[in-house]
Structures are given as structure tokens and as C-alpha cells.
Amino acid sequence: MTIVHGPRMLKSGASKLASAPLSAKFGISIIIIYMLAALLAPHLAPYGEAEIVAKPFEPWSAQFWLGTDSLGRDMFTRLVFGARNTLGIALMTTTLAFSIGASAGLAAATFGGWTDQILSRLIDVLMSIPQLIFALLLLSIFGTSIPTLIIVIAVLNSTPVFRLTRAVAIDAAVSDYVEAARLRGEGPIWIMTREILPNITATLVAEFGLRFCFVFLLISGLSFLGLGIQPPTADWGSMVRDSATLITYGDITPLLPAGAIALLSVAINLVVDWFLHWASGLKED
Amino acid sequence: MNNQIVRKQQLSRKVVYLNVQGEAPVGDTRSEDEWVGKPDTLLNIRNLRIEAAVHPPGESPMNAILVHDVSLTLKRGRVLGLIGESGAGKSTIGLASMGYGRGGVKITGGEVILKGRDILKVGADGMRKLRGREVCYVAQSAAAAFNPAHRLMDQVVEAALLHGMATRTEAEKRAIALFKKLGLPDPENIGKRFPHQVSGGQLQRVMTAMALCSEPDLIVFDEPTTALDVTTQIDVLAAIRDAIRDTGVAALYITHDLAVVAQVADEIMVLRNGKLVERGMTQQIINQPHEQYTRALVSVHHIDHVQKDCGTEPVLSVKGVTAGYGDGAIKVLRDVSLDLYPGQTLAVVGESGSGKSTLARVITGLLPPLAGSIQFDGRDLSRRLAERSREDLRQLQMIYQTADVAMNPRQTVATIIGRPLEFYFGIRGAERNHRVAELLDKIEMGKSFAERYPAELSGGQKQRVCIARALAAKPKLMICDEVTSALDPLVANGILKLLLQLQKEEGVSFLFITHDLATVKSIADSISVMYRGQVVRYGPKGQVLAPPFDPYTDLLLSSVPEMEVGWLDKAIRSRRMESAGN
Numbered sequence: 001m002t003i004v005h006g007p008r009m010l011k012s013g014a015s016k017l018a019s020a021p022l023s024a025k026f027g028i029s030i031i032i033i034y035m036l037a038a039l040l041a042p043h044l045a046p047y048g049e050a051e052i053v054a055k056p057f058e059p060w061s062a063q064f065w066l067g068t069d070s071l072g073r074d075m076f077t078r079l080v081f082g083a084r085n086t087l088g089i090a091l092m093t094t095t096l097a098f099s100i101g102a103s104a105g106l107a108a109a110t111f112g113g114w115t116d117q118i119l120s121r122l123i124d125v126l127m128s129i130p131q132l133i134f135a136l137l138l139l140s141i142f143g144t145s146i147p148t149l150i151i152v153i154a155v156l157n158s159t160p161v162f163r164l165t166r167a168v169a170i171d172a173a174v175s176d177y178v179e180a181a182r183l184r185g186e187g188p189i190w191i192m193t194r195e196i197l198p199n200i201t202a203t204l205v206a207e208f209g210l211r212f213c214f215v216f217l218l219i220s221g222l223s224f225l226g227l228g229i230q231p232p233t234a235d236w237g238s239m240v241r242d243s244a245t246l247i248t249y250g251d252i253t254p255l256l257p258a259g260a261i262a263l264l265s266v267a268i269n270l271v272v273d274w275f276l277h278w279a280s281g282l283k284e285d
Numbered sequence: 286m287n288n289q290i291v292r293k294q295q296l297s298r299k300v301v302y303l304n305v306q307g308e309a310p311v312g313d314t315r316s317e318d319e320w321v322g323k324p325d326t327l328l329n330i331r332n333l334r335i336e337a338a339v340h341p342p343g344e345s346p347m348n349a350i351l352v353h354d355v356s357l358t359l360k361r362g363r364v365l366g367l368i369g370e371s372g373a374g375k376s377t378i379g380l381a382s383m384g385y386g387r388g389g390v391k392i393t394g395g396e397v398i399l400k401g402r403d404i405l406k407v408g409a410d411g412m413r414k415l416r417g418r419e420v421c422y423v424a425q426s427a428a429a430a431f432n433p434a435h436r437l438m439d440q441v442v443e444a445a446l447l448h449g450m451a452t453r454t455e456a457e458k459r460a461i462a463l464f465k466k467l468g469l470p471d472p473e474n475i476g477k478r479f480p481h482q483v484s485g486g487q488l489q490r491v492m493t494a495m496a497l498c499s500e501p502d503l504i505v506f507d508e509p510t511t512a513l514d515v516t517t518q519i520d521v522l523a524a525i526r527d528a529i530r531d532t533g534v535a536a537l538y539i540t541h542d543l544a545v546v547a548q549v550a551d552e553i554m555v556l557r558n559g560k561l562v563e564r565g566m567t568q569q570i571i572n573q574p575h576e577q578y579t580r581a582l583v584s585v586h587h588i589d590h591v592q593k594d595c596g597t598e599p600v601l602s603v604k605g606v607t608a609g610y611g612d613g614a615i616k617v618l619r620d621v622s623l624d625l626y627p628g629q630t631l632a633v634v635g636e637s638g639s640g641k642s643t644l645a646r647v648i649t650g651l652l653p654p655l656a657g658s659i660q661f662d663g664r665d666l667s668r669r670l671a672e673r674s675r676e677d678l679r680q681l682q683m684i685y686q687t688a689d690v691a692m693n694p695r696q697t698v699a700t701i702i703g704r705p706l707e708f709y710f711g712i713r714g715a716e717r718n719h720r721v722a723e724l725l726d727k728i729e730m731g732k733s734f735a736e737r738y739p740a741e742l743s744g745g746q747k748q749r750v751c752i753a754r755a756l757a758a759k760p761k762l763m764i765c766d767e768v769t770s771a772l773d774p775l776v777a778n779g780i781l782k783l784l785l786q787l788q789k790e791e792g793v794s795f796l797f798i799t800h801d802l803a804t805v806k807s808i809a810d811s812i813s814v815m816y817r818g819q820v821v822r823y824g825p826k827g828q829v830l831a832p833p834f835d836p837y838t839d840l841l842l843s844s845v846p847e848m849e850v851g852w853l854d855k856a857i858r859s860r861r862m863e864s865a866g867n
Contacts, residue, residue: 176691182670183649184708184758185678198695 020274027270034264038084045077050232057246067253070242075253081234082257089146089229090216093153097215098208101158105165106192109173120166127159132221139227149219149228157215164207168200202275209272213265220261236261327400327502327535328359328382334394335377335386351377351390352559361502362533366550366567368543368582370773371744374559375539379505382537383420384412400502417444421496425508427488431480437491438476445499456498463494466531467524486517490524497532506538510545514636515800516844522548523857541773543582544846547571548853555579568850581775583848593810598663599624600794601648601762606657608647617643619818620657625762628788630795632805634841635815641798645764648796649683662761679709682755686767688747692739698725698750699735705757724753728783745776749783756787764796769804781808802845806830814838
């Protein structure tokens with residue numbers, strides 16, 4: 001969007017932000033807080049990420065704000081570092097999923113014919129296998145290093161992105177302005193990036209937000225199952241698993257990383273809702 | 286007017302009439318005498334004011350006034366024509382007379398007095414009793430207004446049944462009588478069909494039958510013939526006119542075409558930007574318009590254009606082209622041959638389905654022909670777009686019917702016009718901006734428009750930008766596909782003048798595809814008349830438009846509404862051929 005819009009769009013974007021509903025402002029603030037926590041993790045956290053500072057399962061105290069985990073690592077420190085790992089990996093994965101899905105979808109819509117058939121059937125095959133089971137299978141084959149994790153989840157998540165991109169891009173690809181560009185003799189790259197992409201950006205951005213949540217939840221889920229981010233790297237999913245036993249003693253500490261996941265999902269959805277509302281041109285009555 | 290029928294209608298409605306009196310209108314302070322004294326006044330709109338919230342791009346939302354203080358009265362059995370360009374508020378007034386405002390539209394002032402009570406104050410319940418029973422609506426696009434999942438008959442009798450005005454058998458009998466009156470083929474059985482099984486002209490007539498079926502007092506016709514082909518329009522127009530006359534219903538007839546409304550209406554109101562310009566009897570408006578604006582509307586089709594002589598070598602020569610879709614199973618063009626000479630305009634005329642747009646697709650290479658050849662500037666053009674050289678693409682430019690979708694909504698005017706300059710000539714930076722400004726001057730818009738997005742332009746301006754984009758490539762030939770069809774008459778006129786001016790300056794040739802014969806008369810040097818994929822008549826303008834005619838050309842020429850009261854009767858009497866759409 002920024003490529004074609006320039007300063008005017010930025011300015012109107014800023015004024016839109018000021019007039020955003022309270023829910024969207026709340027969502028944006030939460031996301032900013034999370035991002036700051038992720039970026040400034042080493043400065044915010046009182047201890048090191050994998051540093052064993054006390055006995056296991058210390059209660060909340062002035063020294064250990066949220067107590068310690070099963071190995072005696074500071075819970076608050078792990079929570080802050082977890083933001084960095086979980087968020088960063090989820091962001092990278094979603095970006096990769098979008099690069100794959102959106103380019104394939106655009107190509108399918110622009111070229112049509114055999115390109116479209118082959119890509120679409122390939123995606124159908126990928127989508128026909130349940131996502132979590134497929135992810136477990138691939139991760140047990142390729143191992144659970146962070147790069148494999150990113151690639152596997154990105155490929156799995158690129159399938160719905162492909163479907164969405166293809167659907168909206170086909171709509172744009174048959175319009176007169178694309179035909180005019182073809183008649184002018186423009187190449188496929190121009191048609192995809194300059195004619196079609198700017199017109200489907202709003203939909204893709206909204207999908208990006210939602211997809212980010214799914215990726216994030218999938219990573220946390222995999223970590224909880226022990227196939228995601230590996231110890232000693234801090235991550236919210238595995239933190240829930242590690243201290244899950246505390247629940248039986250009425251301690252809410254394991255719910256905190258889970259709450260962090262839930263809060264971020266809600267915040268992102270609030271922002272996406274607002275963005276969709278704004279981009280779809282629906283007016284308040 | 287058939288007085289006996291009118292009286293009968295009024296008698297038969299007496300029950301309804303009394304009921305209405307019984308329901309003392311809420312909040313109506315006028316004494317009953319005021320309207321009982323003038324019982325023939327059906328609809329009385331006083332100082333109507335309608336507003337809507339608008340969201341201009343880049344600005345904060347505000348209230349726009351769509352209709353300013355418009356008043357009108359309509360007597361029983363009369364037809365009032367509302368005429369104006371888009372944005373004149375004519376549809377808004379039409380809908381307001383049924384107490385309805387489209388989404389976001391608010392009636393903020395005035396009264397709509399139908400049969401003596403202000404219908405703006407009757408509430409939702411009262412409105413339900415009134416709509417479809419006392420006031421009915423005939424929409425522009427019948428295809429979009431019918432539910433595709435139900436048979437025609439079910440939809441036609443629905444209002445009458447809902448209001449408990451007739452049993453199903455009675456209502457169906459009435460509907461069949463109306464089908465017969467409206468000249469629909471096989472009136473007994475046409476009601477069993479689904480909307481997609483009848484033609485556009487027939488569907489429009491079914492919709493008129495639907496409005497008439499519950500025997501309303503008032504029908505609002507909103508551009509009922511605008512979406513139809515010219516030869517179909519004349520039939521539908523005659524059917525509607527006769528139906529109005531025979532049933533004695535009063536009507537508001539909304540259209541942008543003065544020639545059409547002159548055939549139907551007793552009186553005409555000319556509107557512009559939500560204000561009344563002029564009101565008068567049809568005769569007076571057509572023959573002695575008082576206001577400047579009305580005069581411009583009446584004389585809109587007069588462009589002086591002298592037919593130019595043919596040059597020696599044609600710039601475009603289409604020889605024996607046959608083309609179709611689906612591996613040639615459906616042939617849309619059969620053996621089409623035409624020549625277009627440099628600096629000239631060849632008009633391709635025909636109704637929808639005649640293959641004229643397919644011809645444009647074949648020439649541009651989007652649809653490779655099955656047989657025949659296309660020569661451009663003395664050389665053979667490749668059949669496929671992908672095989673054409675950039676030079677060929679540059680010299681052959683296309684302008685589309687709907688400028689709205691022909692421009693990328695996310696690009697500024699400068700990008701849209703500047704791209705051909707970059708792409709074909711490699712002109713960039715300041716030089717490009719300079720050329721864009723020049724082109725904007727040429728289309729009479731000026732460089733202040735360069736940074737606007739298409740959504741920030743009016744319909745006419747959008748089409749001008751499309752012309753500038755084509756012009757930027759310095760083409761030899763421009764294919765204009767119905768470029769003025771979506772525009773208001775005065776705006777379309779400006780576009781045609783601009784095209785002629787550009788032809789004079791740049792020497793570019795036009796292949797002008799249109800269904801509108803008035804446009805053809807204004808700008809063509811030669812004409813090719815197409816009918817069902819074939820050229821039925823081709824030659825210089827003077828020759829094509831002079832008798833003796835073949836039957837189709839005769840039908841086409843005689844179907845174009847003329848700015849003359851009583852033209853419809855004359856045209857119907859002198860027809861030799863059924864319209865193509867039936």
C-alpha cells in the first residue's frame with residue numbers, strides 16, 4: 001500500500017488512527033507493549049533467560065515477582081523472553097507464509113490455465129491433511145530446530161493464504177484496468193505487483209493479522225506438545241506445560257503465559273476488525 | 286384519456302379510500318376539506334428536503350442535501366416525467382413518494398401527501414399497508430429486481446396476495462390479462478417461467494405487470510427502459526404507455542432521456558442537483574423550453590460533423606473474420622470485413638449480442654479469430670496478443686465503456702497517464718510530469734488533477750483520463766467501446782466533442798463501437814451496422830443513413846426516440862420488422 005500511496009495516505013492513516021474506536025486503540029496499545037517487551041527483553045528482565053536462580057516452584061515474592069518454575073528459573077524473566085521468542089518466530093513464520101501463499105496465489109490468478117490448476121491442486125493436497133498432525137509428522141522427520149519449525153509452519157499456513165489471494169486476485173485480474181495493462185504489453189510482474197496487489201492489500205493485511213494469531217497458537221501448541229521451541233529457550237507454550245502441575249495446587253502461575261497468548265490474540269483481532277471495517281468502507285450509522 | 290375506465294377504477298377503490306379516511310392520519314393537522322375539495326389530486330409533495338451523509342475521500346463525513354425544497358402535485362391518471370442527469374435527485378424523489386429513502390438517505394423536511402395523508406408520518410405499519418398496494422415501483426434493472434429462485438407468476442401476484450386484495454386465482458387471472466395487455470408472448474404460460482428464461486425487455490414488462498397487478502393508484506417508474514436495446518425500448522415503452530393509459534393509474538416516470546419521457550408523460554419536471562429547473566406541459570418543454578439548461582438538454586444531440594472523404598490506404602482492414610468462444614462452437618462473428626481510413630471514424634453499430642464488442646476483442650488480440658485476417662497500417666497483425674510487437678500494441682489503443690473499472694483505483698491520474706509514456710517511450714521524472722500536464726491540458730482538465738485518485742473524479746473526468754492514457758501512447762488507432770454509454774447526455778456530448786477535436790489535432794482514427802445512433806450521426810465518417818454477428822450494411826455515413834434501407838437498419842433507425850411528442854405512435858405504425866430482442 002505504501003508503495004503507491006505515499007505521504008497523503010500516511011497522513012490520512014494517522015488521522016484514522018486518532019479516530020479509531022476504543023477497542024482498536026486498546027488492541028494497538030497491547031501489541032506495542034508486547035513488542036517493547038520483546039525488543040527490550042534483556043533490559044527488562046531481572047535475570048538471564050535460562051539462569052537457575054532459586055529452588056523450583058518458589059512462590060511469588062519481591063525477589064521473584066511471579067515465582068520460579070520447575071527448574072528454579074525466574075518466571076517473570078521467562079515470560080519476557082518468551083515474548084521475544086514466540087512473537088519473533090511467529091512474525092517470521094507468518095511473513096514467510098504470506099510470501100509463499102500470496103505470490104503463488106497471484107501467479108495462479110494472473111496466468112490462469114495450467115499454472116492455476118497445478119498450484120491449486122497442490123494446495124488442495126496439502127490442505128487435505130490435518131494441520132497439526134502434518135506438522136507433527138514433518139517436525140519428527142526434519143527435527144525440531146527453529147529454522148525447520150519456521151519453514152514447516154510457514155508452508156502449512158501458506159495454503160489458506162494462497163486460497164484467499166487467488167480468490168481476490170482473480171476478481172481483480174478480470175477487471176478492465178488489468179486488461180488495459182495487458183493490452184499495453186505489461187509483463188506479469190508489473191500486472192501482479194502494480195495492478196492487482198495494491199487492490200487486494202486490505203484483504204491480505206486483515207488476513208495477516210488473523211493468520212499471525214493462528215501461527216502463534218500453533219507454535220505454542222507445538223511447544224506444549226514438546227515439538228516446538230526447544231528448551232532452554234523460553235516460550236509461552238512450553239512454559240504452560242512445564243508448570244502445569246501447579247494448577248492442581250491452586251496456583252495461577254501457569255495461566256499467566258496462557259493469558260499472555262490469549263491477550264495477544266484478542267488484541268490482534270481487535271485491530272484486524274477495525275482495519276477490515278475501515279478497508280471495507282462500511283459506514284457507521 | 287379513457288375516462289370510463291378511470292371512473293371504474295376509482296369506484297372499485299372506494300373501499301380502500303374510505304379505509305384510509307378511517308385511519309385518522311397521525312400528526313396531520315390539515316382540515317379534511319383541504320384535500321376532499323380537490324379529490325383528483327393524488328400525490329402532493331410539499332417542500333421536500335432530503336439529505337444524506339456522504340464520505341468524500343480524504344475529508345470528514347458531512348451531510349449533503351440531495352433534494353432542496355421540491356414540490357409537486359400529481360392528479361389521478363396523469364403521468365409526470367422527472368428528468369435530469371445523474372445526481373439530479375430524480376430517483377430519490379421517486380422513492381420518497383413511497384416514503385422510502387435508500388441507505389443513509391434521510392427525508393429531513395417537507396410532506397408527501399398521498400390521497401390526503403402525509404405518508405412520512407404513517408409509521409412502519411402504515412407504510413407496509415401502503416407500499417405495493419397504493420404505490421408500486423418499477424426498477425431500472427428488472428434482471429436484478431426479480432428473485433431468480435422464484436417463478437415470475439409467484440412474484441407478480443405476491444403483493445396482491447399479501448395485501449389480501451384477491452385470491453390466488455383472481456390475481457393470476459388479472460396477471461394473465463396484464464401480460465396480454467403488455468404484449469408478452471404466450472401470456473397464459475409465461476408466468477411459469479423463471480426470470481432468466483425471458484429476455485430483458487420481456488422481464489421489464491413483467492415487472493410493469495407486477496406493479497399493475499395490485500391495482501395501485503400510483504406507479505413510480507425508475508428508468509424502466511434505460512438498460513434495454515433501442516429496438517426493444519420502443520416496444521416496452523409503447524407497452525408501458527398503453528398500460529398506463531388503459532388502467533388509468535397515475536405515474537411518476539423517471540428518466541434521463543428527454544426524448545423517451547416526451548412519449549409518455551403529460552407533464553415534465555426538469556431537475557438539476559436536487560433543485561427544480563423547470564416544470565411544464567410536455568409540449569412546452571420540448572418545443573419552447575424556458576430555461577437555458579432545458580434548452581441544452583433538448584438540443585443535446587446536435588454536433589456538427591462533416592463527413593470526411595476516404596483516404597487511399599486503410600489504416601485498419603478486417604477481412605473475413607470469424608470468431609467465437611468455446612473452441613468455435615459458438616460463433617459470435619461471421620465473415621466480418623471492414624476498412625478504416627486514416628484520420629477517420631468508423632462507427633460499428635448494433636444491439637447487445639450483435640458481436641460488436643467481440644470484434645474489438647479480436648482486433649486487440651484478446652480473442653484470436655478462427656478465420657480471416659487483420660491488417661494494420663499495411664502489415665498483418667498477429668492473431669494473438671502475446672505475439673504482437675510493442676510497437677503494434679502502442680499504435681492500437683483501447684478506451685472502455687466504464688471508466689470506473691478501466692483505471693486502477695489505487696493509482697493516481699499521473700501514474701495512469703504517465704505509465705504509457707514510461708513504458709513505450711522511456712520518458713521519466715520531470716519530463717514525464719511535464720508531458721502528463723500537457724495531456725491533462727489536452728483533455729481540458731489541467732495539471733491540478735494529476736495527484737487525484739480515480740474515485741475523486743466525476744464520470745466525465747474519468748473517461749477523459751482514459752482518453753488521455755490512450756493518447757499518451759500516440760496511437761494511430763483508438764478503439765472506443767461504448768465510451769459515452771455510461772455518461773449523462775451533456776457530459777457525453779463533451780466527450781464526443783473532445784474526441785473529434787483530438788482527431789483533428791492528432792490525426793488518429795477511431796473505431797467507435799456504440800448502440801446509440803444519435804452518437805453515430807454526430808461523429809462517424811463511415812458506418813457498419815452489425816446484426817447477430819454479421820455486417821448487414823457498411824459504407825460512408827451518407828450512404829448508410831440514406832434510403833433504401835434493409836429491414837434491420839430501418840428498424841434500428843426508426844427505433845431511436847426523437848425529441849418530438851407523438852413520435853412513438855408514428856414509429857410503431859411504420860415498423861416493418863419485430864425487434865431483435867423479442
